[in-house]
Amino acid sequence: MAKQTNEQIEASINDSTHALIAFRKDWTVDAVASALALARLLETRGKKVDVIADDFKPSRQVSFLPTIESIAAEFNRLRKFVISLDVSKAPIDELTYDLVENQLNIHITPKTGQFHPSNVLSRAADYKYDLIFTVGTPDLGSLGRLFSEHSELFYHCPIINIDHDAQNENYGNVNVVDITATSTAEIVHHLLAKNDRPNEDVATMLLTGIIASTRSFRTAQVTPRTLDTAAELVAAGARRDEIVQNLYKTRSLATLKLWGRALARLKYDPEIKMVWSLLVRQDFIHTSSNEECLPEVMDELMVSAPEAEITALIYERDAEGSAPASVCAIVSSERHADALGLVSDLQPEGHRQLARICFLTGDIQQAEQAVLTSIRKSLGKTKQPEFISRINRLTATTTVEKDKPDTASVILGSVGLVEQKNTETPPMVNGNGADKTEQPISLLTKIADGLSLNELTDSNIIRIKSDGQPDVRRSNTSRAPK
Incomplete structure (x- = not known):
């Protein structure tokens, strides 16, 4: 300096x-x-x-x-308002005031002579x-x-x-x-x-x-x-x-539940090293959470996917006051110089580490596509991403254990190596529909315990509880010494 x-x-x-x-x-x-x-x-x-x-x-x-x-x-009390009265020719004998219907009346009685409007000046004092x-x-x-x-x-x-x-x-x-x-x-x-x-x-x-x-x-x-x-x-x-x-080790139960739902739909594009997830209104309702939980959810997503350089959350937002209902997105950039620059054509707000966009029209899938297209364009990646037509290495289908209706077990095989013809959309609820644990869900990327994005095998077991929280562990097979 x-x-x-x-x-x-x-x-x-x-x-x-x-x-x-x-x-x-x-x-x-x-x-x-x-x-x-x-x-x-x-x-x-x-x-x-x-x-x-x-x-x-x-x-x-x-x-x-x-x-x-x-x-x-x-x-x-940013500054005072000053009313000045010239009393050189009429000394003050009495001063009173009253407040009538939001109007302040100041009553000044001179000892001798009288006051005139020209004797009064008003001004705002210095800040x-x-x-x-x-x-x-x-x-x-x-x-x-x-x-x-x-x-x-x-x-x-x-x-x-x-x-x-x-x-x-x-x-x-x-x-x-x-x-x-x-x-x-x-x-x-x-x-x-x-x-x-x-x-x-x-x-x-x-x-x-x-x-x-x-x-x-x-x-x-x-x-x-x-x-x-x-x-x-x-x-x-x-x-x-x-x-x-x-900053990092104290999370409310509502935040953890919302994080679980975000993890359950996490997606990854290896070409641009980006992870993102979608949250709908029912996610906030079922987890008793709100928009204030999202920054912490973003933090957890970034920790969960260290290979990713860009993280995004796309979510449905209810009408509030004069603001109409909308779909919004939060985009964070770890290594790129400017998160705002990644989505500059979407008129974002925020700062270089975190950009925010809100869409007043369209649904959450359209907002997702707009954000991805903008980021890929900014990075010079105009080719249609592979994850649209082909399941990537970070997705799998849920198997619901019939004897344990509250737990969905996801067993990762060598996904991403073959075409997935019957892949469905991760469980999301638009409007007032109900969430269904029987539907397939997209899987989280980085797991506690050091699981890499590129190292998913059939020995890594991930369980999604009925409350939306992930219960992530490695199987005994994966822990066994080679």
Whole structure:
């Protein structure tokens, strides 16, 4: 980072009294953790700090972070409204007010003389913020209503823009955009924390951002600097076990059930190294889950298929408020530089790690085809994918055990080597139909226990319980020493 940039940031902080830290409405764990850490670091310098994100509601994944409750969902008391009265010729004797039908009436009685309308002036006072930090926010528009309804604030105050996204528009007065960093938290650490010696809470926040952004150091973007930063934070007292437990090892029962249904329909295209699955309305109803569970389901799908570089979930979404019912898709990219770029012709929202698309017309199969076509086009793969006409190595047919109606056993043979002429669509329910466990289902790809996408054999047994959860194990034969 250039010395001049550091000096500008230090000067801006020293000259400020009340700072705003804002991040995008479609936030990431990295953005939340970085914002909280930055707030703590500024508070240790005696600054007033507010952290705000449009309509922010903390998910279970970030609820363990210290001071998470301090993040506001909207501006509060952004600026005062000032009414000025010239009293040079008429001193005040009495002042009262009342509120009638949402109208404030101010009553002023002079000691001598009288007041005239020309004696009264009104104006909006200065904003209470004199410095703005944005973290993990590629453009001001992604701040949502914070910017759209209060754009004057962002043009009035100096902005320090901190991000690691190559798509960042460098809109700040000072831009700290380091595309070699794996996370915004890594940048915040090198920007301020190294000089301010973070305590255990701040170190935990920053390490949370790094672990979340690198999927616990499993992405290809991890650098020696990333590992050095993580080591420094652990040495400063970062609670790594607590972070991993909350990010990856705590799943609600509803999320696990929904994950099971997604696994049961998982598909794989080896040419573009992509796994994806479909979820319909009945899946959410039967598992008592909702859309908030989907990010965790995506995380589990990515862990379940390490060979895949692209992961997608396509799901039916109910009408909510003024928003009509639709079919939406979430696309994540592990190694490709930009998930948004993979589906750019579908007008996605999100960020380079996660893109979201919603289709207001068409059914879930049409949405699936649109997403696949867009991704293949972006990757220069225009040939019709093989999985449409031929079963691939990751699908099989369910055999329902008649003596155990609650368990469906799937035995994997050498599938993918011969044509599958009678393959049916995985069990999905559109509309109000009922789910049927007797139908064939597509099988999960990567199984716990290290099962490879390309190593499925007839000794690998996978059971799908009636509640939709997979019970995955290797047979005794597969465990036997060769």
